[in-house]
Amino acid sequence: MKFNSKFWSPVAASILLLSISCSNEKNVEKEVKTTFNGEKNEIKLVTLDPGHFHAHLVKKSMYEQVDPKVHVYAPGGPELQAYLQAIESYNSREENPTNWQLEVYTGDDYLEKMIQEKKGNVMVTAGNNREKTANIKATVDAGFHVLADKPMAIDVAGFELLKEAFASANENNVLLYDIMTERFEISTILQREFSMIPEVFGTLVEGSLEDPAITKESVHHFYKQVSGKPLIRPAWFYDVSQQGNGIVDVTTHLVDLVQWESFPETIIDYETDIEMLEARRWTTDLTMEQFSRSTGLASYPDYLQRVVENDTLKVYGNGEINYKINGIHARVSVIWNYIAPEGSADTHYSIMRGTKSNLVIRQDAEENYTPELYLEPVEGVDPEAFESTVQEQVSKLASKFSGLDVVKVEGENSWRIVIPQAFRTSHEDHFREVTEAYIQYLTAGKLPDWEVPNMLAKYYVTTRGLELAQ
Known part of the structure; x- marks a missing residue:
């Protein structure tokens, strides 16, 4: 095992239990149960290669069924x-502190060590994507x-390996699941709800390549704050061979939402229900100063030199995919800027076009950079009748979403859904919500029937989209 004390702060070392094992140590594989019935601490986590901040956001909260002792394997x-x-900060915060107890193994053989020791039954991973698919399969x-x-998966070869991983998971009776936080954003939840109300929405139009029925666009920033602190990104985050192109990264959320909202709880077969049309990608250009501020490094590493021109780093962070799903035209796109303008943040735009109205998230x-849902009747729909129908349906939904309301947008043929603050959980909160849903699936012993085929459909779209764009 390789261990370097410069990577450990004294405070972190004082609260973390470190398991420092020699490479020649004899390890006995233990049987750890992989079926659950809701008992306290029965889910025993191992964390593999936590190179991305999403790895610690899963542990920003505690869970009754999850053992606080976590084994970490990483370089x-x-x-x-x-x-x-980050875990230390959660454990030591004044309000609702966590109580995670970490045993850490570091070494180049971290994957093999985790498999050999098998000290847990659920692996969580968020980090460098180059080996992620192979690590998941193993x-x-x-x-x-x-x-x-x-x-x-970040390319077509990765998609083929991911298919094998899902087949293996099925054979071994274990659940492989990805973290789709955007399903827990309230404006998206309500967009989905209204799309299932024919009196308001009608049905999805077919759309066209130029004017799709469904459009989703996400704008992100390389330099941002997470949990109140500036986010320091690893240099490999800017290497598309390790992180992946933008067109296969954030777009996973967007493609997932297209399926989840437009065809709820419906199995999507990528071989018959998806038709790829066209895709493109383009770079975000970063100066050396911007790269240094984001990573803390004084120079570009050697593996990035191939995409440096005149001291400017060119990152394929942006992309757009046009495709058809069940005959409906959809477009997803992602844009990465360096930093958000003062007072702004990451943004999301989404429109679902119906025969009676369009459902638009801005x-x-x-x-104020808060996602809001607007209902906009199409041409030919009487505004007064539409408003009456919307108010009636909002009243019905208020039994499920207490305090929900609707207001007319002044001077426009548009109505905004008034979302109570109680439903506005943050992006970081969504990691807890995803984890809680996954724990429910673990306890039930299965995922919904549509989840696995739809994950495959999602990664087919993103990886095939990259292939088209290249």
Whole structure:
């Protein structure tokens, strides 16, 4: 095992139980149960290569069924240190502190060590994506359940391996699942709800390549704050061979929402229900100063030199995919800027076009960068009758979403859904909500029938989209 003390703060070391094992140590594989019935601490987590901040957001909360003792397997380095410091901050915060107890193994053989020791039954991973698909496959082969950060595949070869991983998970009776946080954003939930109300929405139009029925666009920023602190990204985050192109990363959320909202609880077969049309990608250009501020490094590493021109780093963070799903035209796109303008943040735009109205999510300055849902009747629909229908349906939904309301947008043929603050959980909160849903699936012993085929359909769209764009 390799261990370097410079990666460990004294405070972190004082509260974390470190398991420092020699490579020649004799290990006895233990049987750890992989079926659950709701008992306290029966889910025993192992964390593999927590190189992305999403790995620690899963542990921002405690869970009754999850044992507070977590085994971490990773290469040593600053990403592991950042993960440990984040867990330390959760454990030591004044309000609702967590109580995670970490045993950490560092070494180049971290994957093999995790499989050999098998000290847990559910593996969580969020980090470098170059080996993620292979790591997932090896982990489910060994009989672990897996909760993986997106993307689970970053190219066509990865998609083929992911198919094998799902087949192995099925054979070994374990659940492989990815972290789709955007399903827990309230504006998206309500967009889905209204799309299932024919009196308001009608039905999805077919759309066209130029004017799709469903459009989803996400704008992100390389430099941002997470849990109140500036996010230091690893240099490999800017290497598309390790992180993946933007077109296969954030777009996983967008493609997932297209399926989840437009065809709820419906199995999507990528071979028969998806038709790829066209895709494109383009770069975000970063200066050396911007790269340094984001990573803390004074120079570009050698593996990025191939995409440096005149001291400017060119990252394929942006992309657009046009495709048809069940005959309906859809477009997803992602844009990565360096930093958000003062007072702004990451933004999301989404429109579902129906025969009676369009359901539009906007998150711009006018909305104070908070996602808001608008209902806009199409041409030919009487505004007064539409308003009456909307108010009636909002009243019905208020039994499910207490306090829900609707207001007319002044001077426009548009109505905004008034979302109570109680339903506005943060992006970081969504990781807890995803994990809680996954725990329910683990306890039930299965995923919904549509989840696995739809995950495959999602990664087919993103990886095939990259192939088209290239």
